[in-house]
Amino acid sequence: MSTDFEPRIIGFLCRWCSYNGADLAGTSRMKYLPNMVPIRTNCSGRVDPTHVLKALADGADGVLIAGCHPGDCHYINGNYRTAGRYPLMEKLLEQLGLEHGRVRLEWISAAEGDKFAKTVTEFTEQIRALGPLDWGKQFEAEEAKTA
Amino acid sequence: MSKPKLALYWAASCGGCEIAVLEIKEKILDVAAAFDIVFWPVALDFKYKDVETMADKSIDVCLFNGAIRNSENEYVAKLLRDKSKIMVAFGACATMGGIPGLANLSNREELFDLVYRDQPSLDNADGVRPQLKTEVAEGELGLPEIYDTVRTLDQTVDVDYYVPGCAPEAEQIWGVITAVIEALKTGVLPPKGAKLGVNPKTCCDECKKVKEEKKIKAFRRPWEFIPDPEKCLLEQGLICMGPATVAGCGARCTTANMPCRGCYGPPADVLDQGAKMLSTVASIIDAPTPEEIAEIAATVPDPVGTFYRFGLASSLLRRARI
């Protein structure tokens, strides 16, 4: 694996907690790796598994979903849905041959700027160790041959 | 005026779609009266070379069933696309890969290992495997090449319309055929890319069972119990694909007390049927803590086979990693 692999990570952050946690990390000038592109969602429960699969299909190496701690969801139980979808999605991705750990779920509150920074750095390193996903690549050879 | 020309073809599929065409019963005579059938290998003795010699766009409508999983499927799909004005993906396999699409959990090598090496009942001491070309006394014999990835028809050629279902229901087929006859007469065609023979909304809409708030504490499988015929199957813990499946079949399966398996594919605007169903299933688990919810969710035994039974090849990820 090439050492200059820079993971591409998509982060779905709920606007009431985790996105504010990211803001806090920023305003507190905490340092963390720049590999994650944050996407603000209203709630972690709004993150449809479709979004995660589309990110992976379109070139992401990893996906982070972050929301309020259980009990703190602005919409009361949106994150309970996230909690149910996540293991099912993991199982599905495992059946499709993705390594465990390419998709990660974290509860990060608006006060946890440090947890946010630590999570992003840790997750980036974890994806770096797993290597590129490059999902579209496996179709190229056969499609070029038959085009 | 000469009659419009019709072609029917069968690629990687079980043959059920061909039978489904005959399910319209004596109306098949009306089809023969309305159309000039120029190619239908399962029923009439035409050869590929008959199609090869036709002028481009000389066939008015081609009903193509089956997925694309080898070079022959692909060749004929491209040939018929060139020769046909309207290309219809007919049935679940052509539309979304169907059951053959589940082969995308594996690849050609694994498939050949299983079939030609690892089958317990196999007698193949010499390890013979299919070859693309074989020399015999009479000359060279050829076989189509099997692909690693099963594809849908529209991942292979441009498709005008879709008639989903495993197999499409007879009334829907008849509806589509009469619509086509009408459209060819008037020249007013449905918008390109339309799913024909479906109804708006989902299978649940056509299902007569009583639906209440969906809250489930455990998933069950059809062989474990006899479900209450009056109540929503999903509410009884059976994974019924109804909420993520477009209406059109008349809810045949749930009427017979079997959960919907999703063969009609997703409703319009849904990108990935499996992802939607996964989302639905996880959202109705009734437990007090996220940990317990996660535990119950993880008991779904085969997410890919359940949520993508017919749609793996057309899903966002399309296959398991090679």
Ligand code: FES
């Ligand atoms: S609002 Fe943050 S998880 Fe629902």
